Amino acid sequence: MAGTAVRGRLTWQVxxxxxxxxxxxxxxxxxxxxxxxxxxxxxxxxxxRLTADDGYVAERSYSIASAPGERLQLTVERLENGEVSPYxxxxxxxxxxxxxxxxxxxxxxxxxxDASTPLLLVAGGSGVxxxxxxxxxxxxxxxxxxxxxxxxxxxxxxxxxxxELDMAGDGAEVIYTLTREQPPGWAGxxxxxxxxxxxxxxxxxxxxxxxxxxxxxxxVEIVAGELVSLGYPPDRIKxxxxxxxxxx
Amino acid sequence: xxxxxxxxxxxxPISRGFHGRHRDPDVDPSRVPPGQYVTTDFPxxxxxxxxxxxxxNWTFSIKQGGQTxxxxxxxxxxxxxxxxxxxxxxxxxxxxxxxxxxxAVSLDTLLAQVEREAQYVLxxxxxxxxxxxxxxxxxxxxxxxAYGYDGxxxxxxxxxxxxxxxxxxxxxxxxxxxxxxxxxVHDEPGFWERxxxxxxxxxxxxxxxxxx
Numbered sequence: 001m002a003g004t005a006v007r008g009r010l011t012w013q014v015x016x017x018x019x020x021x022x023x024x025x026x027x028x029x030x031x032x033x034x035x036x037x038x039x040x041x042x043x044x045x046x047x048x049r050l051t052a053d054d055g056y057v058a059e060r061s062y063s064i065a066s067a068p069g070e071r072l073q074l075t076v077e078r079l080e081n082g083e084v085s086p087y088x089x090x091x092x093x094x095x096x097x098x099x100x101x102x103x104x105x106x107x108x109x110x111x112x113x114d115a116s117t118p119l120l121l122v123a124g125g126s127g128v129x130x131x132x133x134x135x136x137x138x139x140x141x142x143x144x145x146x147x148x149x150x151x152x153x154x155x156x157x158x159x160x161x162x163x164e165l166d167m168a169g170d171g172a173e174v175i176y177t178l179t180r181e182q183p184p185g186w187a188g189x190x191x192x193x194x195x196x197x198x199x200x201x202x203x204x205x206x207x208x209x210x211x212x213x214x215x216x217x218x219x220v221e222i223v224a225g226e227l228v229s230l231g232y233p234p235d236r237i238k239x240x241x242x243x244x245x246x247x248x
Numbered sequence: 249x250x251x252x253x254x255x256x257x258x259x260x261p262i263s264r265g266f267h268g269r270h271r272d273p274d275v276d277p278s279r280v281p282p283g284q285y286v287t288t289d290f291p292x293x294x295x296x297x298x299x300x301x302x303x304x305n306w307t308f309s310i311k312q313g314g315q316t317x318x319x320x321x322x323x324x325x326x327x328x329x330x331x332x333x334x335x336x337x338x339x340x341x342x343x344x345x346x347x348x349x350x351x352a353v354s355l356d357t358l359l360a361q362v363e364r365e366a367q368y369v370l371x372x373x374x375x376x377x378x379x380x381x382x383x384x385x386x387x388x389x390x391x392x393x394a395y396g397y398d399g400x401x402x403x404x405x406x407x408x409x410x411x412x413x414x415x416x417x418x419x420x421x422x423x424x425x426x427x428x429x430x431x432x433v434h435d436e437p438g439f440w441e442r443x444x445x446x447x448x449x450x451x452x453x454x455x456x457x458x459x460x
Contacts, residue, residue, distance in 0.1 A: 009457075010457045014261055047456075052263065052266050052268045056267075057268075058285065059283040061342060087265070091265045097261045097263070104457060105444070106442075106443035107440075217291065217292045224298070227297070234296050234297045237296050237297050238296060239297065241291070241292050
């Protein structure tokens with residue numbers, strides 16, 4: 001049943017930075033060249049290891065932003081007082097080398113195999129990253145699975161991948177809600193994702209939708225709970241929580 | 249550190265311009281396993297929605313050979329002797345939290361009430377989650393059924409009403425919303441173990457993923 005076959009040891013490998021591109025004021029996408037990348041599934045993550053010149057090591061996990069078959073991209077949000085994310089978003093530049101191992105995780109993944117059920121993606125903040133991989137994968141394989149992405153961000157300038165998401169089409173709908181501030185004439189939704197918004201946006205449960213929810217813990221708790229209330233079976237709701245790991 | 253295996257012998261490249269935070273002088277480095285960092289938060293990792301089973305419907309069962317060998321109601325569990333457990337916990341997602349305090353019943357207390365031939369246990373939970381452990385790792389005062397955290401009840405997002413507490417292994421082995429143990433003669437991988445995570449999960453040997 002594992003989506004990812006156990007393929008023996010996941011080894012650390014050196015990844016060379018091909019490019020670093022800012023997405024928003026605090027978020028950047030880093031593209032890597034890897035010698036030996038076995039490929040990944042949309043929704044998986046990798047471990048990143050940094051080594052200081054005195055041998056000090058720090059490891060973190062990041063979701064993969066690129067589609068299977070594309071060069072590996074990670075989209076990283078700089079966390080206040082973070083140890084690794086400020087380095088990745090502000091210091092790293094093309095030609096630098098870090099270590100990566102992966103891909104990791106076989107549950108929060110979408111292969112596009114099941115064409116019969118619509119897909120609901122609910123993102124809070126940088127929780128949109130694995131969904132960008134899924135949406136790109138869907139486009140690359142020519143899937144016509146209907147998909148709705150409900151994306152909650154604080155303000156419009158905080159929306160990651162906005163240009164790309166705005167061009168989504170062909171059975172992919174992107175619905176934004178802005179929680180803190182809306183620009184003049186904003187036609188999207190306002191406020192946090194709640195029962196009313198999910199009732200409006202989520203596929204009816206009788207279509208057997210598959211839901212993925214990714215974001216901060218409190219966001220995921222609320223959204224997943226509301227989806228259960230709407231009639232989504234718990235085993236059709238896959239979650240990934242960015243568990244308040246901002247502080248370290 | 250990991251034991252050197254051919255693949256790991258290559259030196260890690262220096263990450264230009266990375267200095268890291270290094271160690272917090274208040275943290276004893278011998279308490280932080282390799283690749284982990286200390287957090288004061290209590291992050292949450294779950295694969296699906298948080299289940300909410302009413303306590304009047306809640307039981308904890310030990311199963312063996314397809315039969316329920318012993319089952320306790322919530323009140324029966326609460327009436328058993330419990331202890332306050334202080335433990336450092338280590339999540340495979342890299343955070344370590346020191347000095348957590350739990351109110352918990354030793355699994356020794358529960359397992360003592362069952363005749364057993366098993367070498368392994370598979371913990372099963374509300375929401376369908378499972379995780380496997382050697383019996384030796386859940387006996388001998390190293391594993392608990394925890395229902396209190398930091399002086400209060402264990403909150404649902406952290407696995408309440410009750411979760412396993414097996415602090416010497418990565419925290420996914422400390423199954424949330426646990427409803428019982430299945431005693432097994434042969435090992436059987438649980439939920440994350442089938443998705444590429446390590447079968448045993450010793451943080452001190454950094455056994456995060458299959459093959460580590």
